[in-house]
Amino acid sequence: MCGMPQQPPVRSTPARPPRPDASMSLLTNVMDHSLDDGYAEAAARKEAAGEGGLPKTLRAKLGLAVGLVLAALVVTVGAAQARIAAPAVAKERQELIDRIDRETETADELEGSVDKLREDVSARQREALEKSGGSARSELLGILSGATAVHGPGVRLVVNDAKDAGTGGDGDPREASGFSDTGRVRDRDMQRAVNGLWESGAEAISINGQRLTALSAIRAAGDAILVDNRPLVPPYTVLAVGDGERLSTRFQDSADGLYLHALQENYGIRTGISVEEDLELPAAPSVIVRTAQPKTDKH
16 A cells, blocks of 8 residues: 655744734834824935035024024113113103192192182271271171171081982973983082072071182082082082071972972982071182272263
8 A cells, every 4th residue: 555645744833922012003103103204204305405404504504693693682782772761761750750749839839829818808808898987887798798707597508419329210300401410419409509598588608618609600510519610529518697497497498499309309319407506607718899880971
């Protein structure tokens, strides 16, 4: 029998152990190829052409050095100029402050001089009134003109803005005034209050210590009330010398007293009136003396 040719035994190669990072193939690929192939290729071309990296020639290196020096010089000059300009600006600011202080002192001195001159004029006017025949007449002229201080019984009327200024009711006792802030006391309100007191029999009136005369003006400048061009602040305290009980009753029953009552009811403006046994009113700071001459018929 012919025997079958025997095959050489197959030797099996032992299996290679797997890589420890086989399960992290994506992370391994990123670490091994951190630079994209396209970028790497472009960088290689630039390096081959001599375009990448630092300048290769002496001229290029000198140009780069000059540029850096110029940039440093510009920064240094700018800092030096800022440092030099800082004291100059501070000096100019201090000079302006000193000038403002000097002008303020000058204005205060002038205001003091004006007050002294007003007092001198008032004293001369009182002296002239005393010499103008009869003490009773001179006293009456001084009271009516506001040239002399007075005291006596009367009423105290206090008018103040509403607690919540700017809110109001439906009625409008100031219908033609056009005021939008209805909770604020206006010059027209104080005009009506003063005129009502005069009409009710007041002999002398002052507002916040400012004596009123026949030539006094109550006006407005923005939101401020001016009496003879002097600003007042609320609350407005009106002192009126006269027969206290009668003056209070007549004023509250008058149209102007009812006007203030309507302001209180509709707009919350606060008012209060009281009878006082003795009030002191100062003299007017400046009284303009005017005289009238009878007209003569030349015919």
